[in-house]
Amino acid sequence: MGYLNNQTGYPQDILASRSIIKRDNYALIPTDGLVRNIIPGFENCDVTILSTPKLGATFVDYVVTLHDGGGNREGFGGEEIETFVYVIEGKITASADSKDYPLTSGGYLFCPAGVTMRLENTNGGKPSQLFLYKRRYQRIKGYEAHVVSDNVSRLEKIDYEGMTDVALQDLLPKDLGFDMNIHILSFKPGASHGYIETHVQEHGALILSGQGVYNLDNEWMPVKKGDYIFMAAYVPQAAYGVGHEAFSYIYSKDCNRDVDC
Structure with missing residues (x-):
């Protein structure tokens, strides 16, 4: 019932879903039913866009699978957009300000507005799955964000x-x-x-x-x-x-x- 769980083609049962969408209120979106979105800059990747302003959010969330050789080398974010990536499983190299950050499961990178994030799968030919976020930064005088990378462990x-x-x-x-x-x-x-x-x-x-x-x-x-x-x-x-x-x-x-x- 979707590309993420490799259940596509003719259904074996009646069509049904646990999805609940109430715009400007809340949404529950299960894995079943997710579709791929084509996003410029992402190569050899399966990308699903989740929350967006169309749903009522002020941010955008994604689930991304990077296949062998997959990634985003053109850059994600920058200008007034802040970004964040979390590795659900696998191994990637993320970069910000020309510095590389090797990330494994539980690893993450935050890039403030004006800093472009780049992503590359480095999981030995196996896919890596990411949770990805972006939002327009709300500036206040006298304060700035900075690059942050760590692992939840x-x-x-x-x-x-x-x-x-x-x-x-x-x-x-x-x-x-x-x-x-x-x-x-x-x-x-x-x-x-x-x-x-x-x-x-x-x-x-x-x-x-x-x-x-x-x-x-x-x-x-x-x-x-x-x-x-x-x-x-x-x-x-x-x-x-x-x-x-x-x-x-x-x-x-x-x-x-x-x-x-």
């Missing part, structure tokens, strides 16, 4: 709001030069948010492991590894982890800025 795990069974990792600095952050939130089986959140920030979230039950606008729905969720500003949201392994997802959040009126 080296990052501190913080008890989320004091709960020892929910862990938060901050992938970018808490610095006013950054108008957004990327986090990974992990729930042990049976753990949950402490309350249903309602806030001005929007999120794009890709589930990295496990299974959960997510509340979006007071509708509970099952979710699992590979699913993508868009949450617009003020959408009530919360989750439970279920199953036999940690339920975790990587997500973006706009922050560190006042709101125009």
